[in-house]
Amino acid sequence: MSNISPKERILRVLNKKKVDRPPVICPGGMMNAAIVDVMKSTGHTLPEAHHDDRLMAELARDVHKYTGFENFGIPFCMTVEAEVLGSEINFGTLACEPKIEKEVFDSVSEVVYQDIGQMLKKGRIESVVQAAYHLSRKNTDVPVVGNLTGPLSTSASIVNPVSFLKELRKDKENAHKVINYVTDFLIEYAKLMIDNGADLISIGDPTATGEILGPKMFEEYALRYLNKLIDGIHSLNAPVIVHICGNINTVKQFIPYIRSDAISTDAIINLRALKDEFPSITTMGNLSTFLLQFGTPEKVGEQTERLLKDGIDIISPACGLSTSSSIQNIRALTKTVKEHREYGRSSFLPAQQVH
């Protein structure tokens, strides 16, 4: 098992099989590690790499190489989907991620439904898919993670989010219709990524949180369409990670019903306690991004040790990283996890390493 590749390791974990140590990844998309430090040293920079497939692949490789995260993650934003569905995008700068300049519709009742096959030929879909292809060909040992913006967040990126949230109550029929349409599109987009080399899909859905929606709306919309999307991806035999933002307390009872292969959470959640409560779930997370930006490598190392000791299945940052996070701090995270293997094999366990 000592020669297990990073790809095999994460796929085994997602399949609930034993591994030598947890993988340490940063999936990409909402949670990408394209920090300024890395881009400045390689010259493969954003915002250009949001568009060009080769540059996107190069940047994903740079991030993997410089940070030590054991995956390639693409794309580097949450706007690919909304752009294709019609919203106006501001592509940001080197240090600032792209954002929705203006949502294309004011209400769920005004959404114009396009042909999904046609949409897949538009915008930056082809760039992302090609980047997945380049990455998977060149380094077969490293998993390629394709990232999706979840059904509710994508819907709230094409419909004005304030109207959208109200219409989840006021106009359920059209709200369901829009989210269902967005989900169908996401499944097809995921399929293209998987067919072209993505090994797994990670879904970030920051609008679909308990804090924003509350338990009723979470169950009616978030759980339903996340599961529809997950089932769609599973039918292509690819595993899925779902990241839930913020405090999950009001919707915790639904977490075991999310059919993903791992659940990633924000730093506010005690993953150890979540694991104890729901032993069936595979946990991912959740090193504070505050610490990665403002902490020291020593502090990052200590917190990473804590996650390892708590038996978290996949170690990763807790949320989206600041582009000004320090490379030393990120390396402290990945190095600590990788050295964990040494502890496991050594007969001289450090005193504090009690498992």
Add this chain to the structure above:
Amino acid sequence: MSVGKEELFKKLSDAVVNMDEDETVLLSKKVVVDRYDAYEAIDKGLADGMDRAGKLFEEEEYFIPELLMCSDAMYAGLDILKPHIRINDKVEKHRIVIGVVEGDTHDIGKNLVKIMLESAGFEVFDLGRDIPPIRFVEKAKEVNAKIIALSTLMTTTMDGMAEVINILNEQKIRDQYKVMVGGGPISQRFADKIGADGYSVNAAEAVRLARKLVGVLPDAL
């Protein structure tokens, strides 16, 4: 048959809590027709309803969709009642400049804070979303605001918050303004780190913080 004043205000408050915009409009019109005091109706009806909605939000009974619908009802009522406020009731209010820092176009959280601050009696100047740091400072000077409230949902834009405070320091006017911060990735630790005067975790908490920062009790607003 005319209902009593207190009963009408109570119904107005209920209509806001129940997210019933049409009912709020009807009752607000009735306040005008029955020649009740518009300022009192806003205070004991609309604002009271929004305050109760805020409490339900804190108790995790209501969430953001519900709070947004309550605020729609409140604003619909305000549109009807505002023109009928007597001039001498227009007391000087504490002013707050609010906006989402540059780089972020998410503004649900900011809108909620604005709604709650307004219904708590503050005068709020909303710059909108994706605002460069210097604009907060310029606007605060222009309207003579006491508080600058900064919001973001994106980790990559948090630096803009520190920049606002830097500008205040550089211009040597830091002590003239209170800076409060909030939003998804923000924490008390972050607020302390950049030297903000306060952090609030949600919209209801933001009202309490704003009151504390201007040093007033709720009744005095």
